[in-house]
Amino acid sequence: MKTKIIISLLVLLIAIQFIKIDRSVPENFQDYDFLVYNQTNAEITTLLKSACYDCHSYETKYPWYSQIAPVSWYLKRHINEGREHLNFSDWKYLSEEKRAHKIDECIELIEEDEMPLFSYSLIHKEAKLSEEQKEQLVEFFKAL
Numbered sequence: 001m002k003t004k005i006i007i008s009l010l011v012l013l014i015a016i017q018f019i020k021i022d023r024s025v026p027e028n029f030q031d032y033d034f035l036v037y038n039q040t041n042a043e044i045t046t047l048l049k050s051a052c053y054d055c056h057s058y059e060t061k062y063p064w065y066s067q068i069a070p071v072s073w074y075l076k077r078h079i080n081e082g083r084e085h086l087n088f089s090d091w092k093y094l095s096e097e098k099r100a101h102k103i104d105e106c107i108e109l110i111e112e113d114e115m116p117l118f119s120y121s122l123i124h125k126e127a128k129l130s131e132e133q134k135e136q137l138v139e140f141f142k143a144l
């Protein structure tokens with residue numbers, strides 16, 4: 001009985017590997033990018049790319065474990081949701097009003113330690129922002 005359950009689970013685990021996540025991105029998305037648009041300096045660029053861009057842009061760097069279902073589905077859900085709320089790769093498409101609103105939200109969520117997502121900064125040490133880095137980002141967003 002136990003062996004049967006284990007075998008069934010293994011078969012299921014293998015079967016779900018065929019359900020791949022969609023990693024496609026639009027062509028030329030860099031032309032609409034927030035960092036390009038604002039001619040952001042190297043330091044801020046690095047900070048945003050390592051702390052936010054995996055979920056809030058089309059420049060997602062997929063880690064090796066993103067190849068494995070169901071982990072891949074979990075990551076993709078965060079990426080989809082993140083892009084839906086704020087996609088730095090779509091910046092040029094946004095109205096002035098929308099941009100101002102997104103910038104305000106960035107300031108708020110960084111100050112409140114809500115972004116980057118906790119589960120993400122646990123694994124991505126480089127994404128965890130120090131007090132100094134938070135201040136740097138907040139100053140940057142406020143100056144826009």
Ligand code: HEC
Nearest residue numbers: 051052054055078081082085086105106109115116117120
């Ligand atoms: C692991 C993925 C992930 C990372 C990394 C991440 N976010 Fe998010 N972000 C999300 C998700 C998912 C949501 C939507 C759900 C929520 O608010 O929790 C969101 C929501 C937001 C929102 C709210 C937008 C709205 O319209 O409500 C802002 C602003 C934001 N993130 C900014 C940032 C910034 C700035 C960083 C980097 C410092 C960052 N995020 C890093 C996943 C992420």
